[in-house]
Amino acid sequence: MDKGGLLTVKNNDPVETLRGFFRDLLEKKVVEALLIPKKLPSGDGYCQTLIRNPEMLMDINPVAPTLPVQSARIISHLTITDPGCKIGAVLKSCEIRAVIELVKFLQVKLDRLVLIGVDCLGTYEPSDYATMSREAGEGVSITGELLRGAREGKIEPRKGYNLRLACQICEYPIPQNADIVIGLFGHDPQREIFVQVRDHLATELAEKGILATDVEGSPSRDMVGKSLTEERMKKRDEVFDAFRSGTKDLQDLMDALSTCIRCHNCMVACPICYCKECVFRTPTLEHKADRFLRWADRKGVVRMPTDTLLFHLIRLSHMVTSCIGCGLCDSACPNDLPVATLFRAVGQKVQAMFDYTPGRSVDDEPPVATFREDELQAESGTL
């Protein structure tokens, strides 16, 4: 069972208080390196950083409201060979779920990893964040604006902007499967932060004087988390319904994808697309001229380059069962195609076939890696 503790916020500055907590983790060797979002020198964005020197923790922001890259990819690089020390990774809920999926595909090893989740207030597009930080000017905390709604679970994005669609329809504001969770919901972030810790770490944190885990749990946080989840599921269903009613046949799908320029950004951004050599990056589909001419002959006209629909359908068939819905494909798309909605809406149905929830547990076998002898009998038909 998990244990809980409360961090008292000093000077009404929750981010500063968390900085102290992370400094303790590093200095007292709970972790020997920390992967954590830190403000860029330009001041208009955040990036993940790997920090070993506790003196370099200035400008870190575990609650950073942007998701420029999926950290699950970074975690894969850091753990696929033994890093030789314990790494604490401060991640958003969707990043932890992607990590869990990658563990199952043998791309991440958990043994040297301390997963630190943070209750997620949602994220802005990095470009939006850059604009609004310039607009807001010095001394205005965009993170602080979002934090204000954490207690009641009424998160108001900055006027004139919106959180990423993936965040608006995310059912997991509270991270699961983390060793330490920074709980922001249901408490006044100016006064206290609830920290939930796995049993094995709780003793260590208490012994080292970092956190007394003497709180049962946080009913107010659970309540806010529940109502946020419900609210977002409602929004999610609306988005899915709109997508489904607009996609009655393949032509509709192609119309939705018609401005795809085959940049493959969605694939590059996707944490689940981990193959080192994707078939779409090989010469497999680079046919000889006569082949294209023959298709042109048969259809009268073919779009060049070919394979737009094939690309999206293959990506669906290869990874939709593990799509955790981080929406980075949407953010990466230069033409604003509804790729994340496509993946999540189709994924919901395909995952349900196998009663599979990606990111739920490392013990759930991914549908493409396993089978049951007595299932899907109708699939092989009868004469």
Add this chain to the structure above:
Amino acid sequence: MEDFEPRIIAFLCHWCTYTGADLAGTTRQQYPPNIRIIHMMCSGAVDSIYILKALIDGADGVLIGGCHPGDCHYQTGNYKARRRMAIIKEILNQVGFTEDRIWLRWISASEGKLFADTVTHMVEELKKLGPNPMKKLWVA
């Protein structure tokens, strides 16, 4: 529609269905010539890209032939193929392509007659369905 002859791309496993197709030939079973066979080592080796590319490029049907459950030369390839087919079909279903053009069948090396009957039956069914609408999708 009378003279529509469907074109079927078949991916057959080396150990069972491909050999079954051979047997259909050596035992002089008659079946329609609408099928183009691609030899695979296992039905589990048929990636979804082969099936979808065949359909998008205008095949009217795709047949995947594998060993009966429990008979896979590689133990479990056919079970995995079955999951993969189910996933592809559900994806296509979700994006509005509900036609039954992907057939997965278990045909052993000794079932030459079953192979011939399967092809005959599939051609009949595809004739009822008509040409694959993806043939006309030039933007695909």
